């Protein structure tokens with residue numbers, strides 16, 4: 001079998017609107033068993049891409065291959081979608097008056113009742129929702145409902161799970177747990193997962209590969225750590241890491257001489273708070289408490305940057321510190 005479960009080839013889908021919309025000329029492959037995160041600001045084409053992969057949209061150009069076979073569009077078959085893929089959207093599409101067990105079991109055939117029960121129970125255990133078996137969906141929290149939706153999607157023979165903004169309904173604590181769950185379930189079941197999110201934290205944490213979308217185009221693809229450290233666009237650095245972006249003249253004011261004196265971009269953690277031949281004096285304008293670290297707002301020659309202070313309280317507002325921008329990118 002081919003290593004790639006999905007191949008997207010020159011996919012283009014424009015909606016019938018005045019403005020540019022949809023997605024343009026997107027190509028990439030997805031390896032079997034990988035977790036892919038598609039990250040981009042709202043309106044960048046993430047949902048359009050996901051729906052096109054699943055066969056819910058009639059695309060203008062290009063194609064999606066699933067195990068080498070073209071995925072049919074909604075105009076080419078009676079029931080739109082692909083039987084080996086499942087999509088979970090923000091609304092979960094659960095029967096809210098039915099019990100958890102019945103929601104999940106309802107998608108399995110009645111021909112073998114014993115296997116139906118076994119599969120349902122096993123999937124509930126996988127997602128740690130077996131204790132909710134007899135609860136109605138209306139009695140569950142958002143995060144619990146989401147687990148039921150994922151269990152329902154995975155209980156049939158699903159090879160690809162498509163998740164559209166899966167963490168948007170849940171609080172930060174539960175988010176961490178759900179991310180870890182998805183990673184574990186993917187490892188345990190071998191299912192390939194495509195997660196779409198505008199929140200980069202979702203992708204960085206769990207993905208094997210990160211796909212960056214902007215204005216309907218795929219602008220970068222790679223391993224999360226690589227993309228983070230080698231962003232090809234300012235947008236990517238801002239989206240992934242809350243980067244500091246300085247106009248060329250401000251970069252020069254800080255003594256940053258790059259190859260072509262362009263826009264300077266760096267992450268706050270690339271700023272080293274230490275003395276040395278290449279350090280410069282900054283004034284601490286403000287200190288933001290961030291939990292286990294602090295973010296410092298530093299100013300020099302009228303230019304403001306941000307840095308990370310791990311030793312909380314070491315430098316305070318109005319202090320002067322020695323800092324060196326150890327690494328920066330130029331655009």
Ligand code: ADP
Pocket residue numbers: 015016017020021022023040041042043044045046047048049
């Ligand atoms: P995302 O999921 O990243 O927020 P979408 O794929 O939903 O982005 O949308 C991409 C672009 O296509 C946006 O500009 C959006 O307004 C437009 N769009 C999405 N769906 C439709 C539609 N049904 N009709 C017209 N324009 C659409």
Ligand code: MG
Pocket residue numbers: 046047048164
């Ligand atoms: Mg969307």
